[in-house]
Structure formats: structure tokens, C-alpha cells
Amino acid sequence: MIAGGTLALVLFGGIAVAAGSAVGAPVAASAPSATPTPTPTPTPTQTARPAPGAVPAASIVRSCSVADLASDPRLGSFQAQVRNATTGAVLYDRGGNTASRAASVLKVLTSAAALEVLGPDYRATTTVVKGAEPGSVVLVGGGDITLSRTPSGDESAYAGAAHLDDLAAQVEAAWAADPANPPLTKLILDSSMFGGAEWQPSWDSKELWDGYMPPITALQVDGDRDNPYNNTSTRSEDPIGRAGEAFAAELGGVSIERGTAPAGAAQLGAVQSQPVSTLVQQTLIVSDNAIAEMLARLVAVESGAGNGFESIQAGVLQGLAAYGIDTTGIVIVDGSGLSDDNAVPPNYLTQLFTKINAREGNLGALFDGLPVAGQSGSLSYSDRFTGDSAVADGAVFAKTGWIDTGYTLSGVIHAADGTPLTFAIYALDDVDDSAKTAIDALTAGFYSCGDSLSNQ
Structure with missing residues (x-):
């Protein structure tokens, strides 16, 4: 066993010397041999698989013809x-x-x-204010064409519409509440909220007589229908005048003229349309x-x-x-x-x-x-x-x-x-x-x- 070990040492030393000579580096006979570096185990490599593409959605076959x-x-x-x-x-x-x-x-x-x-909550408001002259009031149109001359509780073609008799009652009560007021004698009609032509020039006038369209004014009642209960009913050429006559009848014994409300005039009454919704x-x-x-x-x-x-x-x-x-x-x-x-x-x-x-x-x-x-x-x-x-x-x-x-x-x-x-x-x-x-x-x-x- 000793002899074998000696032989192995001699052989190993010779190999080391030979290796040192190969790279040109002197090797001392008495130097201890270096510990050999272990050869690393190769890491196996794996080729990446291509990711599958997205599956296209099934296309709709549109074959139903009209x-x-x-x-x-x-x-x-x-x-x-x-x-x-x-x-x-x-x-x-x-x-x-x-x-x-x-x-x-x-x-x-x-x-x-x-x-x-x-x-959706906007409501068009029709008001009555004091006129500039003693004994006068102004009916101010707020664009509500659904305002009705039918009695309150009696539905017109426009369900839920405001009624002139309600407005007149408010005015009479407010007027009577001030002892300084003289008797009511004059009603002034103010339709100035809307301006310009009342009839669109491209409209056929038969639409008025056939009952499908009124002149467009900020003051009118029942869409200016002859019959306030029917959706289709002949319209007049003077919706402001029709509204004024109906309100004057509610107030009783007043004259009617056209005009505008004075700035800052005291309000005597107001009624509102249904909401926009x-x-x-x-x-x-x-x-x-x-x-x-x-x-x-x-x-x-x-x-x-x-x-x-x-x-x-x-x-x-x-x-x-x-x-x-x-x-x-x-x-x-x-x-x-x-x-x-x-x-x-x-x-x-x-x-x-x-x-x-x-x-x-x-x-x-x-x-x-x-x-x-x-x-x-x-x-x-x-x-x-x-x-x-x-x-x-x-x-x-x-x-x-x-x-x-x-x-x-x-x-x-x-x-x-x-x-x-x-x-x-x-x-x-x-x-x-x-x-x-x-x-x-x-x-x-x-x-x-x-x-x-x-x-x-």
C-alpha cells in the first residue's frame, strides 16, 4: 500500500510539472500542489415554446336579408x-x-x-303683476302653451295643465287684500318672452285650419285649440287675444289691451306648467x-x-x-x-x-x-x-x-x-x-x- 501511494504521488507531481511548463510558469519542486477546481456541471437549456396566439372570436354570420x-x-x-x-x-x-x-x-x-x-324639472310660469296704471294688471306669458281655460279639475288635452281660473282666484285675493287698490278695470297682455314671427314661413297654413299647429306665442291657452279637449282642433290666428278674453272673463268687467309689464312690478299670482320631463x-x-x-x-x-x-x-x-x-x-x-x-x-x-x-x-x-x-x-x-x-x-x-x-x-x-x-x-x-x-x-x-x- 505504501509503495502504491508513493508511485501515485510521483506520477501526480510529474503531471503538475508538465502542466506548469506548458504555460511558461516555473514550478518549485518543494511547493505543494494546488487543489484542482471542479468542472461545473453544465446547466441544461430548454428552447422556449412559442405562446399560442389568441383564438379569434367567432364572426357573426349576418345573412338575414330585408x-x-x-x-x-x-x-x-x-x-x-x-x-x-x-x-x-x-x-x-x-x-x-x-x-x-x-x-x-x-x-x-x-x-x-x-x-x-x-x-327635467323646469316649469314654464305664467304670472300676473300690477300694471303701471291704477286698476290695471298685466298677464305675463311665460311660454306655457298648455295653460288651460277649462275649469280646474276638468282636464284639457294636456293632462295636469295649469288653469286660468286658479290664476284669477289668486289675483282677486291679492288685489282685495290691499284696501288701497281701486277696482280692477284693465287687463294688459304681455307676450314679449317670444319674439319675431309667430308662424314659420315654410309651414303650410293648412296646418292651422286642420288643427295641427297654432301660431307660436308666449301667451296662449290650450295650444290655441277651438276645442280644448281634442288633440286635433282648429286653431285661431290670434292666440294672445283668445287667452286674454278667457282671463278677462274670469276677472269680469275689465278692458283688454296689449303691452308689457313694468319692471319690478308686484306679483299678484302665478301658475306653472307640468315639468319638462x-x-x-x-x-x-x-x-x-x-x-x-x-x-x-x-x-x-x-x-x-x-x-x-x-x-x-x-x-x-x-x-x-x-x-x-x-x-x-x-x-x-x-x-x-x-x-x-x-x-x-x-x-x-x-x-x-x-x-x-x-x-x-x-x-x-x-x-x-x-x-x-x-x-x-x-x-x-x-x-x-x-x-x-x-x-x-x-x-x-x-x-x-x-x-x-x-x-x-x-x-x-x-x-x-x-x-x-x-x-x-x-x-x-x-x-x-x-x-x-x-x-x-x-x-x-x-x-x-x-x-x-x-x-x-
């Missing part, structure tokens, strides 16, 4: 757009970016602007022109745009700006949509109705006023959503429109597959009453297709 319904000649010059209200995707488009007359669908824009500029619903459900014009003019006044027809566009667009939708191309000359000069692209309506359907801001009040197919308002009439179109009853919430040169419909569809859709349909130019049937059939087609609606 081509036959859309080619109905009763639709005249046809425009339409349909949008998925959840995703915002445009499913169907025919001239959606072209601004055209929207008829009474324009009331949706007027209502949306009123809810923003005036707010209610007025919006009243104008939409039966397409009441007078309330729409009232709201448009109040929006113009409140926004600082002015108090005449020429101020409506600036006022309404100021209100619509809050909704963040491009209003390029929109022309608004009245609040009701009666004029052929109004212009709104269907694309704007489908975007606005997306916000209405989501009840953004105060727009829930607008949605709640929309007629419902087969159930309420102007979509429950006997000529709407009949026959095969009745499949969409209860699922279409929309504003109707009709003028001599076109029929329109725009709103929200809760489609058969559960998809909320927003839509706008214009049937313009050479059309007649049968266009409504064609519009309803196409709307029912949109309802049946839902998110599978094809643009072909």
Missing part, C-alpha cells in the same frame, strides 16, 4: 340605418349619412335638448306640435340664443352638444319637424337613440314618452303594425313622423334574438299614406333579424 322589404316602392326616396345598441356596430345602412327632413322625428332632438338645457312625454306620445315649439323656443331663450325661430338651431344644437355626437349637417328651423327645411342624417338618430336606450343623463324621460308598437300613442293607431308586422308589437319604441313630403320612424327595437337595435327609416318625396305600412313591415323585418341583419 332586401325585399326595403325595395318596396311605397318607401319612395328611401334612407335607413340600423345599429346594434350594445356594440355600436352599424348593421344596415342606406344613405345613413345624408341629412334629410325627418318630419316629427325631429321632436326627439328638441326633447333631448330641452332635457339638457332646461332640465312630462312635457317631453306629452309631445312625443301623440306628436304634439305646440309643445315641441314651446320647448324649442324656451331652449333658445334659456341658452341665450334668442327668442325667435331664427334662434332655435343655435339653442337646440347647444343642448345636443352635451351628448357628444357630431351634429354636422343638421339643420333645425323649428321644434316640431313640420318644415321641409329641417335636415337630420339617420346616422345621428341611431347614435342618439343608443344613448336614449341606455337612459343616459336625463334621457330616460324621453324613452318613457316614446310610442310603443301596438300598445301606445301614435304607434297604437289602427293603421300601424298590422298583419305580419304585428310580430313586433310591444318591441318597437319609436317616434313617428309625417309631413306632406315624407314619412319617418326612428327609435329602439328589442329584437327577437334579444339584441337592442336603434334604427331610423325615411320614406321621402313621392309617397302617400301607404308608406306607413311599408315602414312598419321593414321595421318588423329588422326585429326578426336582430343581430343577424345583413347589409346586403
